[in-house]
Amino acid sequence: MNQAAPLLEVRNLTRSFGGVMAVHDVSFDIFPGEIVAVIGPNGAGKTTLFNMITAILPATSGSIRFYGQELIGKKTFEIAQMGITRTFQNLQIFENMSVIENVMTGMHIRGKTGLLGAGFRLSQVAREERTMLEKALEYLEAVGMAHKAYESAAMLPYGNQRLVEIARAVAADPKLILLDEPMAGLNPEESRELVDVILKMRNKGMTFLFVEHDMETVMSTADRIVVLDYGGKIAEGTPEEIYNDPRVIAAYLGDEGGLEC
Numbered sequence: 436m437n438q439a440a441p442l443l444e445v446r447n448l449t450r451s452f453g454g455v456m457a458v459h460d461v462s463f464d465i466f467p468g469e470i471v472a473v474i475g476p477n478g479a480g481k482t483t484l485f486n487m488i489t490a491i492l493p494a495t496s497g498s499i500r501f502y503g504q505e506l507i508g509k510k511t512f513e514i515a516q517m518g519i520t521r522t523f524q525n526l527q528i529f530e531n532m533s534v535i536e537n538v539m540t541g542m543h544i545r546g547k548t549g550l551l552g553a554g555f556r557l558s559q560v561a562r563e564e565r566t567m568l569e570k571a572l573e574y575l576e577a578v579g580m581a582h583k584a585y586e587s588a589a590m591l592p593y594g595n596q597r598l599v600e601i602a603r604a605v606a607a608d609p610k611l612i613l614l615d616e617p618m619a620g621l622n623p624e625e626s627r628e629l630v631d632v633i634l635k636m637r638n639k640g641m642t643f644l645f646v647e648h649d650m651e652t653v654m655s656t657a658d659r660i661v662v663l664d665y666g667g668k669i670a671e672g673t674p675e676e677i678y679n680d681p682r683v684i685a686a687y688l689g690d691e692g693g694l695e696c
């Protein structure tokens with residue numbers, strides 16, 4: 436049992452679209468420093484769950500507490516300011532910017548004065564910019580992309596762009612990072628690289644919740660797995676427990692022929 440207080444407490448979370456219960460009565464906790472995966476067949480409710488945690492979608496009912504504070508009713512930017520950032524299934528890279536500029540856009544959320552707030556105090560702005568550049572380089576270093584800092588983000592291979600996106604998410608100095616299918620579109624080598632980056636960041640204290648279809652990644656990365664099927668939580672446990680859970684195997688057999696790794 437984890438003795439620390441949970442970072443995130445999801446309780447009886449429900450979202451319906453007309454008659455469809457996209458997420459139904461889902462509860463689970465995430466503890467500091469954990470990597471938790473959400474898996475489930477297509478349409479199981481994974482993205483809807485993420486969208487509720489980040490207030491992109493309002494919940495129909497239930498509660499999401501972060502450091503004990505209720506998130507339901509807050510706006511997306513408020514949740515980001517509280518320390519939750521996310522990446523999306525489709526890459527969200529600013530193609531007209533360099534790699535390092537992309538990372539710096541993630542830092543503005545928590546900047547002390549903000550570039551506008553600094554007004555005309557140009558020396559202060561210059562100092563803050565310099566500090567941001569140095570920090571952004573550190574974040575790029577952490578994902579192994581510092582050597583491409585001044586290249587155009589648009590020109591990078593897809594796998595590199597994914598790493599830049601993660602560096603930008605980390606640059607907001609979050610307490611929890613949500614990754615929506617981070618391995619989508621990556622080749623096996625790029626996937627392994629990204630797994631290494633996630634594990635390294637976790638070792639520095641970062642907490643992750645991620646949705647992923649690639650079972651090899653899930654089984655090798657997650658400390659715990661939450662399994663959704665038809666909107667409901669059907670299982671929760673360690674990778675080993677989930678791999679051998681008959682309810683999970685049945686859910687996947689009905690979908691795509693098994694929990695292949």
Ligand SMILES: Nc1ncnc2c1ncn2[C@@H]1O[C@H](COP(=O)(O)OP(=O)(O)OP(=O)(O)O)[C@@H](O)[C@H]1O
Nearest residue numbers: 452455456457475476477478479480481482483484
């Ligand atoms: N905006 C919407 N309007 C109506 N129904 C929706 C909407 N968004 C999701 N749904 C339905 O809610 C259910 C859960 O969808 P969701 O996208 O959360 O599943 P998922 O597990 O992320 O699927 P996938 O693995 O295919 O991305 C599905 O039945 C889906 O059709």
